[in-house]
Amino acid sequence: DTGVSQNPRHKITKRGQNVTFRCDPISEHNRLYWYRQTLGQGPEFLTYFQNEAQLEKSRLLSDRFSAERPKGSFSTLEIQRTEQGDSAMYLCASSLGFAGSYEQYFGPGTRLTVT
Amino acid sequence: SQQGEEDPQALSIQEGENATMNCSYKTSINNLQWYRQNSGRGLVHLILIRSNEREKHSGRLRVTLDTSKKSSSLLITASRAADTASYFCATARVVGFQKLVFGTGTRLLVSP
Numbered sequence: 001d002t003g004v005s006q007n008p009r010h011k012i013t014k015r016g017q018n019v020t021f022r023c024d025p026i027s028e029h030n031r032l033y034w035y036r037q038t039l040g041q042g043p044e045f046l047t048y049f050q051n052e053a054q055l056e057k058s059r060l061l062s063d064r065f066s067a068e069r070p071k072g073s074f075s076t077l078e079i080q081r082t083e084q085g086d087s088a089m090y091l092c093a094s095s096l097g098f099a100g101s102y103e104q105y106f107g108p109g110t111r112l113t114v115t
Numbered sequence: 116s117q118q119g120e121e122d123p124q125a126l127s128i129q130e131g132e133n134a135t136m137n138c139s140y141k142t143s144i145n146n147l148q149w150y151r152q153n154s155g156r157g158l159v160h161l162i163l164i165r166s167n168e169r170e171k172h173s174g175r176l177r178v179t180l181d182t183s184k185k186s187s188s189l190l191i192t193a194s195r196a197a198d199t200a201s202y203f204c205a206t207a208r209v210v211g212f213q214k215l216v217f218g219t220g221t222r223l224l225v226s227p
Contacts, residue, residue, distance in 0.1 A: 033214070042119075042203045042217030043158070056214065091158065095213065102146055102213045106158035 002026060004107035006092050012113045013082055020078045021110045025094030032075050033104060034067055035091040036060065043091055049075060050097060082114045119204050119218025127224045134191040136221040138204030139184075145207050147180055148215065149189050153200040161189075161202075194225045 005024045013019050025032050030051050035043035046065070047057045051072035061067075064082075069075040079086055089111050093104040119140045128134055140147070149161045164171045164180045164187070171178045177190040191198055201222050205215040 031213075035215075035217075040219075042205070042220050043215075045214050045216065048214060093158075102163055102207060103148070103160045104213070104215060105160065106150075108157045 004092055004094055004105050006090075006107040006110050008110060009108060010111045010113075012115065015082060015084060015114055017082055018078065018080045019082060019112065020076055021090055021092075021112075023075045023077070023092030023107060025074070025092070026105055029094035029096055029105070030072060031095045031097040032069055033093045033095075034075070034077055035093065037089040037091055037109070038087075046077075046090075079112075082112075084114045087112055087114045119206060119216065121202075121204060121218040121221045123221060124219070125222045125224070127226065128194055130194060130196055130225055130227050132194055132225075134194050134198070134223055134225070136189050136202055136223070138187045138189070138218050140187075140204070140206050140216075140218070141185065142206075142208060144182070145213075147178075147187050148205045148207070149176075149178060149187075150203045150205060150217075151200045152203065152220075158203075191223075194223075196225050196227050199223060199225045 007022045032049040034046040037043040046061050047067050049069040064080045067077045089109045091109045093106045095104045119138050122137045146165045148163045150158050152158045162173045164178050175192045180187045201220045203220045204218045207213045
């Protein structure tokens, strides 16, 4: 399967702990996006990379959140000092990144539960 | 915050019937996309319609776009139990950077 993969699929952590999620995009895609989805809502944009450059961050992304995409390949999303409000599904998507290729391909997500 | 609102929030139909769901959005867009989400396969792209298009078809899907009313509709014809899922519209505002702004979704249940 050459789709977008995310690890882990589920993460349970105690409040105050740090967590890190990984996303492996489709190999030829140079754009990578992170979204967050809470129960009963649509996904909300968090941040976007073109190759290794992080080009936009949502105001939802507080200073406890950091994302990287070293060498423009996989990406990691780290949440420090987790809070119960961080409990959500974290989705990664990738796209080709040239004009006309607007479809985004989503991974299965990482479900985070903060207790 | 969500840009789009979808209507209805939930829809229950029988196999073979058509399902129509609507999406309204607030700002000007470059394109509007529809995605399906179920527990088995995550979010899957269904169809994209550009701001200069009014209607588009893909298999059993028909999408319309009315930019003057800032609204779109998704019609699924001859529905199947496998169409049971949540459906989201998502808008992209800026050419070149395609951040998607999702609606709140319509939960579709298709009964055999």
